Amino acid sequence: MPLFRSFVVIVIISMSGLTACAGNRIARSADVPAAITAVPSSEPEQVAPTPSSTPTTPPPTPTATPTPTPTLSLAEMLLAEARHSQGAEDAPVTFIEFSDFK
């Protein structure tokens, strides 16, 4: 019986100790300033997708064939566009001068 009584006492003492600790903990959390409690939530922030993170699709290949630009030589161009000429058109020699008056 005395053994049982001492067991009960021990249990009571240890339980009161636990209660004191718990109260202490509650008091401490109540002391935390509001600013700190307003920590950003752990929810993942929504970030706008960057171009690198999005799957890239290659630009469409142009299907239309570009019109070839006629490339005339200097002589061909100047002959075709001759505005000022002297002499017979069927002369054996064509002499072209491209010049500046200054």
Place this chain on the structure above:
Amino acid sequence: MSRLRDEYIETGKVRFIFSHYATLGPESTKAAEGSECAADQDAFWPYHDLLFADQVKNHSRVTDEYLMALAGQVGLDTAHFSDCLDNGGHDNRVIELAMRIKARGARGVPGFLINGQYIAGALPYEDFQGYLDAALAEAALD
């Protein structure tokens, strides 16, 4: 130019073509425009000859007044000529032509093509005679 005319052009041996290649700044472009305004009055060659001769001899500054004075000497309708210069109707073509000639590899000014053979720079008349005679001889063989 007169020897070339007498010896090669008038004799039917050579067809001579002149093209603007205005690359030496605004005065070059202006002079080319002046000659085109003269061409509008069917006077390209007299104006061309007078302008060239004066530039070789006097290196005159090319202004509207200068071009007008030459137009008067050639006997052009100067009111028409003045309107033509003011309108600037030939500007773009002269500038664009110079760009296209340059893009096709012309090196320096003046440049010449004798039956397609490129000759860069001004040469004495005798040198041109040599090129022209060689081209005529080659053409005779074909």
